[in-house]
C-alpha cells in the first residue's frame with residue numbers, strides 16, 4: 001500500500017483587478033485554500049475558493065484521519081472525512097475543505113501511477129467547451145464591451161455570461177449582445193437577485209436579446225421559485241453552484257434545465273461524478289462552476305458535460321499560480337496528456353506574496 005504521508009493546507013488572498021459586483025454581493029479579493037497531499041516522493045494538489053477557516057478543518061479534522069490511508073483508495077478517504085465532519089455540518093467550510101483534500105488525493109494517485117487524471121478516470125471527451133464569465137454589474141459599458149469582445153472576437157470563445165441584478169440590466173444585456181454579435185451564446189447570472197415574478201418578467205425581455213441561459217434567477221434555495229421561472233420561459237434556467245452533497249443535487253435536478261456543479265465545493269471528484277450521474281438520470285447536462293483548471297480533467301471524463309465556466313477572477317488567479325495552466329483554443333480546453341495528475345505545478349516562489357496562512 002502506498003500510504004498518504006502528509007496533508008497540508010495553505011491560504012492565499014489575491015486582490016481582484018478591480019472591485020467586482022454581482023446581483024447580490026461585492027468583493028475585492030478572493031481567498032484560495034490549497035491542499036497538498038504527499039505519498040512517497042509525489043505531491044498532489046487540490047484547492048477551494050473558500051474562507052481561511054477551511055484550512056483549520058483540514059489540519060484539525062481531516063489530515064489526521066487521511067494520513068496513513070492508502071493513496072489509491074480515494075473513496076475510502078472521502079467517506080472517512082464525511083463521517084468525521086458530521087457534527088460540524090457538511091455545507092460550507094467543512095465541505096469545501098473535504099473537496100480540496102479529495103481532489104488533491106486524486107491528483108496524487110494519478111501522479112503515483114504516472115497518468116494524467118483524465119487517463120485515470122477515463123475520457124469521455126477529447127476537449128471541453130468553455131464559456132467566458134464576468135461582465136460584473138459595476139463594469140462601465142465600455143468595460144463590459146471590451147471584455148465581451150475580447151472573449152468572442154479575440155479569443156474565439158463563442159459564449160459569454162454576464163452578471164445581472166442591477167438597475168440597468170436590460171441596457172447591459174443589449175450592449176453585451178451588440179458587442180458579441182448575433183451568433184455567440186449570451187448567458188446571464190442574477191445570483192438570486194429576483195423574486196420569481198420579477199425574473200419571469202425579465203426573462204421575457206431577455207428572450208428578445210436571444211439569451212439562452214438564466215442562472216439563479218431566484219435564490220438557489222428557492223426550488224419552487226426556480227421551477228416557476230423554468231416553466232415560464234424558453235431560456236434554460238440553471239443553478240447548483242452551492243451544491244454540497246448528493247441530496248442537494250437530487251433536489252436541484254428537479255428544478256433546473258442544466259445542473260451546475262462545483263468540484264471545489266461538492267466534495268470533490270467522486271461527488272462530481274455521482275452528481276453528474278444524478279443529472280444524467282434526469283436527462284440533464286451539467287456545467288462546471290468556476291475553478292476551470294481544477295475542473296478540466298473531471299469534465300473530460302463526463303459524458304453529459306455541457307461546458308466549463310471560464311470565470312474571469314479564477315482564470316486570473318490560476319494563471320498566476322500554476323505552471324501547466326491551459327488556455328482555451330477556439331472555445332475549447334484540451335489537457336496536456338504529457339503531464340501527470342491535473343497537470344499543474346504550484347509556482348511557489350511567485351505566489352508566496354499572497355500567502356496569509
Ligand SMILES: [Mg+2]
Nearest residue numbers: 189215216241
Ligand atoms: Mg453563478
